[in-house]
Amino acid sequence: MPAPDSDRAIQASRVAGMSGALVLCAAGLCVLVRALPATWAGNTLAFGVGLLLTPMLASPFEWLVHRYVYHRHAVPGLGRIYSIHHHSHHRVFFPTWRYVTDGPPRRIPILSEGTEGVSGGGLDSALTRAAHFGFYMLLGLFLIVTPAWLATRHRAFLAGVLVALVVVSNLFITVHDTIHRPGSHRLLEAQPWFRFLDDHHYIHHVDNEANVNFLLPLADWLFGTLRRSLTAEELQRHGSREAAKARRIGTGEPARQAVHGVRADAVETATAGKSRGCIDPLAQPARESPR
Secondary structure (H helix, E strand, O other), X not given: OOOOHHHHHOOHHHHHHHHHHHHHHHHHHHHHHHHOOOOHHHHHXXXXXXXXXXXXXXXXXXXXXXXXXXXXXXXXXXXXXXXXXXXXXXXXXXXXXXXXXXXXOOOOOOOOOOOOOOXXXXXXXXXXXXXXXXXXXXXXXXXXXXXXXXXXXXXXXXXXHHHHHHHHHHHHHHHHHHHHOOOXXXXXXXXXXXXXXXXXXXXXXXXXXXXXXXXXXXXXXXXOOOOOOOOHHHHHHHOOHHXXXXXXXXXXXXXXXXXHHHHHHHHHHHHHHHHHOOOOHHHXXXXXXXX
């Protein structure tokens, strides 16, 4: 599959250099942990360093996986993930004109056929969520936890790394659900950092090559893919995040199917309301039509 033109704009030397800097920082933290005394204070500090190490290293791995597995069919055997995310999530279910929806998360099973069928909720949705969580945990165990243990053999440090990995793996799923289903996790929406990630992710839906990190945008900043605003042309075509978030359509079904359902309901309402002098909702101009 040919790489997008924006691939050429990313400097390989910058990615390599910044990745090397992160590795050196991680190595420095491991040296620090090994030098800590075997006391309560030393173990507490080691635990805290472990909490810091996981998101620092998870960010570049998140960037690589999202860019080259979720948005490119670049890894043999993982094309199903690319189809579900790049095509289904961004084009079929959550294009910018239908960025948010109501209802519980409805996930596409990894092992099913097609890219438009979603689970009906309940056990199927829980199993798919568990598969996502397990995928992130497995990557973290191989790429972060195991090297951290081999470099330090420090139990308190390892505990911090593991706790952070569990939290980050869960937030990958929960924050994403909350962004596309406003009101589903009000505690998360009340956090001061949520608004930043909400803006960050909407820009990614407008420009898939930008804001590749979803939860941990450190690598976006280091690798040169961070964007903080949309152009005037993009705003004219896609609208603002605020407008997109205010336009909830459907309950998690494919976007075009949801729009047809909304319009069918509008026809029924208009027909029933004519005798009462109600305004026909279909007569109101739509802000943007599906393409």
